[in-house]
Amino acid sequence: MNKLSTFYKKRFDAFLLHLTEAKSLNEDNVHKLRVDIKYIRSLLLLVEALHLDTVIVGKLLKQLRPVFKYSGRLRTIQVCKSLVLQHNVKNQEKVIQILEENQSKISNDFVVALEKFKLDKFKKRMEKLYQVLERTTSTELREKADKIILDELDLIYKLWASSRGEENYHDIRKFFKIIKSLLQLLIDIESSDDLEREYKVVNETESTLGNWHDRDVLDRKLAKIQSLAPNPEFKSLVREIKNKNRSEKNTHIKEFKQQMLINFLKR
Structure with missing residues (x-):
């Protein structure tokens, strides 16, 4: 196997491991599975750009879709519960109870998606992909990866403006994730100080957006819960949690804006 095939195999093997571990419904394991799928989708974007085998790419993406969908719903509830607990508001267990009731059904849907996942088919498609990747040269890989990164940055600038x-x-967060995945690939293939520096900046920015995203998800969830509040006391409880959450959310927005201005918009 060449370096490219080896890198892809390492990422797919991590996904298969976390696919098994996620059956426990443990928050950390579900998160790792989500990260793996996002990573794989970014890497498959490169395979498409190289015009290697769009049929395999399409089949792999289609197979990943249900697991990604239901793991996302479960992850949303898990993140919301975790953040509510961090706020440490009196009587917050009433909100936690509602989230746990939602989590029960969503967990069942996720388990069904895992059970329907055809592992043998996925592994066979992976093996075909490795064979195709063996034909790719380092020069071609770098050219295509660089082009995708520049295209994603262009989209980020347009959305920012x-x-x-x-x-x-x-x-914007999705585009940064794609750039991050491709930089990790390039570093593994041909490590350099420039690539390491670029990765550090992108990773820090994407992490800030990740923190903002979690609070934004909770904000939306609390809005739904508040609209169904059974009494003024419960509505007041949800409002208190929302205010604390929005304060943190705004802090991450300021941090993200600063990172954009310093690292991307002054170039």
């Missing part, structure tokens, strides 16, 4: 503000942060 629009008037929609936070509405675009989710997409």
Whole structure:
């Protein structure tokens, strides 16, 4: 196997491990599985750009879709519970109870998605992909990866320049994740100080957006819970949690804006 095939195999093997571990419904294991799938989707984008085998890419993406969908729903509830507990508000267990009731059904849907995942088919498709990757040269790989990174940065700049503000942060985060995945690949293939520096900046920015994203998800969830509040006391409880959460959310927004201005917009 060449370096490229070896790198892809390492990422796919991690996914298969976390696919098994996620059956425990442990928050950390579900998170790792989500990270793996996002990573794989970014790497498959490169395979498409190299025009290697779009049929295999399409089949792999289709197979990953249900697991990604239901793990996302479960992850949302897990993140919300974790953040509510961190706020340490009196009587917050009432909100936790509602989240746990939601989690029960979502967990069942996720387990069903895992049970339906055809592991043998996935492994066979992976093996075909490794064979295709063996034909890729380092020069071709670098050219395509660089082009995707520049294209994603261009999209980030356009979204940043629009008037929609936070509405675009989710997409900006997705584009940063793609760039991060490809930089990790390039570092593994041909490590350099420049690549390491670029990765550090992108990783820090994407992490800040990740922290913002978690609070934004909780903000939306609390809005739904508040709209169904059975009495003024419960509504007041949810409002208190929302205010604390929004304060943290705004802190991450300021940090992200500063990172963009310093690391990306002054170049």
